Amino acid sequence: MFDNLRAAAIAGAVACGLALSGPAAHAVESSDPIKMTLHDWTGQLITTKIMGKALENMGYTVEYVQADYLAQFAGLESGDLHVAMEMWETTGKEAMEASLATGNTVDLGETGMKAVEEWWYPIYMKEQCPGLPDWEALNECAELFATPETAPKGRYLGGPVTWGGFDDERVEALDLDFEVVHAGTDAALFAEIKSAYERKAPIIAWVYTPHWAPILYEGEWVEFPAYTEECYDDPSWGSNPDMAYDCGKPRGWIKKVGWAGGEKKWPGAYEAIRNFKIDNETMGRLIDQVDNQGRDLDEVVNEWMAKNEATWTAWTE
Amino acid sequence: MSATAGIAGAQPARLQPWPVLWAVLLGATFLLFFSEGLHDALEGLAPWAFEYPRAWVIPLRDWVSGFMQWLINDFDLGLFTFKEFTRSISWLLTWPFAFANSLLAEGFIHGRGDKAVLLWPRLSWLAVIAIAVLMGFYAQGWRLALLVGACFAYLAVFGQWTSAMVTLSSIAIAVPFGVVGGLLLGIAGFRSARVERAMAPVLDLMQTVPIFAYLIPALYLFGFGPVASMIATIIYATPPMVRMTILALRQVPDEIVDFGRMAGCSRRQLLWKVRIPAARQSLMVGVNQVIMLSLNMVIIASMIGAGGLGYDVLTALRRLDIGAGLEAGIGIVVLAIALDRLSQAFAARPPEQQREDSAGLLRRHPYLAAGLAAAAVTWIGGLVLPALGSYPESLTLTTAPFWDGLVSWININFFDALEAIKTFLLLNLMIPVKRFLLTLPWPLVVGLVALAGYQLGGLRLAALTAALVLFLAVTRQWENAMETVYLCGVSALIASLIGWPIGIWAARKARVNAVVQPVIDTLQTLPAFVYLIPAVMLFRVGDFTAMIAVVAYAVVPAIRYTILGIQRVPPTLIEAATAQGCTRRQILWRVQLPLALPEILLGVNQTIMMALSMLVITALVGTRDLGQEVYIALTKADTGRGIVAGLCVAFIAITADRLIGAWSGRLKTRLGLA
Numbered sequence: 001m002f003d004n005l006r007a008a009a010i011a012g013a014v015a016c017g018l019a020l021s022g023p024a025a026h027a028v029e030s031s032d033p034i035k036m037t038l039h040d041w042t043g044q045l046i047t048t049k050i051m052g053k054a055l056e057n058m059g060y061t062v063e064y065v066q067a068d069y070l071a072q073f074a075g076l077e078s079g080d081l082h083v084a085m086e087m088w089e090t091t092g093k094e095a096m097e098a099s100l101a102t103g104n105t106v107d108l109g110e111t112g113m114k115a116v117e118e119w120w121y122p123i124y125m126k127e128q129c130p131g132l133p134d135w136e137a138l139n140e141c142a143e144l145f146a147t148p149e150t151a152p153k154g155r156y157l158g159g160p161v162t163w164g165g166f167d168d169e170r171v172e173a174l175d176l177d178f179e180v181v182h183a184g185t186d187a188a189l190f191a192e193i194k195s196a197y198e199r200k201a202p203i204i205a206w207v208y209t210p211h212w213a214p215i216l217y218e219g220e221w222v223e224f225p226a227y228t229e230e231c232y233d234d235p236s237w238g239s240n241p242d243m244a245y246d247c248g249k250p251r252g253w254i255k256k257v258g259w260a261g262g263e264k265k266w267p268g269a270y271e272a273i274r275n276f277k278i279d280n281e282t283m284g285r286l287i288d289q290v291d292n293q294g295r296d297l298d299e300v301v302n303e304w305m306a307k308n309e310a311t312w313t314a315w316t317e
Numbered sequence: 318m319s320a321t322a323g324i325a326g327a328q329p330a331r332l333q334p335w336p337v338l339w340a341v342l343l344g345a346t347f348l349l350f351f352s353e354g355l356h357d358a359l360e361g362l363a364p365w366a367f368e369y370p371r372a373w374v375i376p377l378r379d380w381v382s383g384f385m386q387w388l389i390n391d392f393d394l395g396l397f398t399f400k401e402f403t404r405s406i407s408w409l410l411t412w413p414f415a416f417a418n419s420l421l422a423e424g425f426i427h428g429r430g431d432k433a434v435l436l437w438p439r440l441s442w443l444a445v446i447a448i449a450v451l452m453g454f455y456a457q458g459w460r461l462a463l464l465v466g467a468c469f470a471y472l473a474v475f476g477q478w479t480s481a482m483v484t485l486s487s488i489a490i491a492v493p494f495g496v497v498g499g500l501l502l503g504i505a506g507f508r509s510a511r512v513e514r515a516m517a518p519v520l521d522l523m524q525t526v527p528i529f530a531y532l533i534p535a536l537y538l539f540g541f542g543p544v545a546s547m548i549a550t551i552i553y554a555t556p557p558m559v560r561m562t563i564l565a566l567r568q569v570p571d572e573i574v575d576f577g578r579m580a581g582c583s584r585r586q587l588l589w590k591v592r593i594p595a596a597r598q599s600l601m602v603g604v605n606q607v608i609m610l611s612l613n614m615v616i617i618a619s620m621i622g623a624g625g626l627g628y629d630v631l632t633a634l635r636r637l638d639i640g641a642g643l644e645a646g647i648g649i650v651v652l653a654i655a656l657d658r659l660s661q662a663f664a665a666r667p668p669e670q671q672r673e674d675s676a677g678l679l680r681r682h683p684y685l686a687a688g689l690a691a692a693a694v695t696w697i698g699g700l701v702l703p704a705l706g707s708y709p710e711s712l713t714l715t716t717a718p719f720w721d722g723l724v725s726w727i728n729i730n731f732f733d734a735l736e737a738i739k740t741f742l743l744l745n746l747m748i749p750v751k752r753f754l755l756t757l758p759w760p761l762v763v764g765l766v767a768l769a770g771y772q773l774g775g776l777r778l779a780a781l782t783a784a785l786v787l788f789l790a791v792t793r794q795w796e797n798a799m800e801t802v803y804l805c806g807v808s809a810l811i812a813s814l815i816g817w818p819i820g821i822w823a824a825r826k827a828r829v830n831a832v833v834q835p836v837i838d839t840l841q842t843l844p845a846f847v848y849l850i851p852a853v854m855l856f857r858v859g860d861f862t863a864m865i866a867v868v869a870y871a872v873v874p875a876i877r878y879t880i881l882g883i884q885r886v887p888p889t890l891i892e893a894a895t896a897q898g899c900t901r902r903q904i905l906w907r908v909q910l911p912l913a914l915p916e917i918l919l920g921v922n923q924t925i926m927m928a929l930s931m932l933v934i935t936a937l938v939g940t941r942d943l944g945q946e947v948y949i950a951l952t953k954a955d956t957g958r959g960i961v962a963g964l965c966v967a968f969i970a971i972t973a974d975r976l977i978g979a980w981s982g983r984l985k986t987r988l989g990l991a
Contacts, residue, residue, distance in 0.1 A: 075541030
């Protein structure tokens, strides 16, 4: 709660004059605040807060601004916003490439986390459909996953249309007896998973990680033929000679993006952001503490910062 | 254009053929739907009528994108660029916003981050509650004071205080801008009929184009953050103020204006000293509407940096923390109720009071002084006892686990029963309607709409509605548009079927009304997202869930206008009917309902408008209509695509509005009410 207040109330600080340049550990090039964007999922808040605190430790001034994941590019290009810490290959690649092409934003490198996105089912489904996690078992169990609207086909709950992911193509290429139903938002997607999990009812859906759901709900990924670039580009690859997408989804990068002008304004900060690295396991543990154990986000971040000083000071040197 | 429009043109003025014509046309339409052979034959004959040919599409989308690109990057006004101009507007707006935010939410701070120094604390929670109570007492009396006090106390006790104050401060700035801007535009429209005519379509678009459609260009032009969301809020919330101003100034009795003239008022004095004070009560209704619509925007504003309660709702639901989302949502509701009741009470205060106030400022002093004293005392007290400054966290309550548990309990125990209801409705109502609308050839729909327009309002209306519907086809949004019509149509129908009986019941029983009013206030201001997520848990992603959300929101005007219509039936007529020996039932069916019909129709109109305004929200649970199109455009930053889809929504709304408006007008004339 405190974070968004601070973010929303930045204007309050503006009212009282310009930023105060205090004593700094490093010589900072500009005391103007670096505006980092906050989105609406915990993992992103954590990465941003960790980076923000590291930058503050270097002597930079940091402001957090609440911004929509994709709409933020308007702000990053114009310099209203400066740094976005998590841009996922699978959901944001198109928007990011379009933005980089304008020359007004720069790619600040990967975060080290790997986005895993795949068809997922709760573990109790394995009893009813013992062939899982192999994808070829899906057709045998299709009716298990059916609802009145989709019967006799199974119902696969995909991500929002805007996420891409090629699930409609995948179903066709692999000849799966499933109908893809797109959830409109992340929240709707996980609400349905939660509902099914509570009732121990059949469900198969698009889940991704790092996220709290696969930590809280026990389940497995469907094993499709492993992704290769040829699979997406070349129809002749794989089990279906006439269609691409006859494989699983790629493990995607998660990148940082920044306003191009910041490169000149805060070169030291941008260097540190480029160095930022964290792995899925660490992030998963931090997300778990916030979302499932209900701890305060800032407290969790501060605790991690205190215990891992060597890790983050290495970015800033 | 189409064969049917030709028939409409060929048979003017003679009224008898109408029912026959409609029967034939509708019969043909149904035949087309039920007989696949006929459908296929026609499709073979004229495939362009079923799938609008790509070659005929007007590339409006690209034009709009190109224009926006030019507006943002290249438009030069001489001394400065257009973007610099809009940026300076938003810079100016930053200041009052920052001040209100510091005063209410954050305190005045110097410096940033760890180096921040608090120069002056925010208003204490006790002071804000005291001021709200004083305003309630001043405007009406103890009852209102208690209600307003309780609303604000909720925010403190449930730990929503700081977020609520962020929201309140953005409302406190957006509302005056909306009110003053709306007043000035309204005055311009009042003075010149030409200005009014030019403004009318713009106002319609401001209210009906979904905000997501123009969000991206707004972010480029006004920058990222609370100001852009405030401007979006102002765009959405101003039209009712403009409309109300024109109406209110017109309704000022001639005698009052003549009196002003005799007193030797200039034109300016006549307006500001005579007309506007005389129209104060009606103007306050406009102010009230601006406040309520601003609060409706809280959620969307929070997506682009406004923070506050809307942000809390979004993050809580993202974690599927339904209880926390509900509590933050109720925070918005209580804020809305407090502001609504206060502004209505100010509107209802008799104007004489005003004159007394301006005559002797002393009369207003006790309230002002008490408010200032409360702020000062709590500030000093806050230095000694922090609890006086900020509500202590250890005393906050939460009911969140209860709501989470309740939803889970319903989910585990009643899912199958709910599923059965859902499947029944889907298979027997929703899917057939959808299939029906999607099989109709577009020239037929354009023709039918034009015909209805001609019958209800003459050639002009026919031309307008036909052009608007044709727009859906030429921009190749036909399928999305029909999905939209289907979802909103079914929802509006169900909302009306629920709303009418409730409205009738409440209009005839004061006790029922006392329960219904707060419920519909809540439905109107509770962000849809709050009940959308539990609905997904119980009904899965899909059209049915979307329909529930739309019905919950759109049922409000159906109830409200029904109550209004029945209560407005002149009591003399009811007395006359009673004297003639009518039973209560007869009075209802023979007197009240027929006379209330025009109002009820206006309610239907508003129900459709509300349903359409929910489209973008329902896109969040995976509908495949124009709302989804707007949403996709937003995520792909495709300005042209978003605006074209947004215009399609607006045009459907305007078509429905004009047709129903014309119908209601006709009924009024026939019943002798106009």
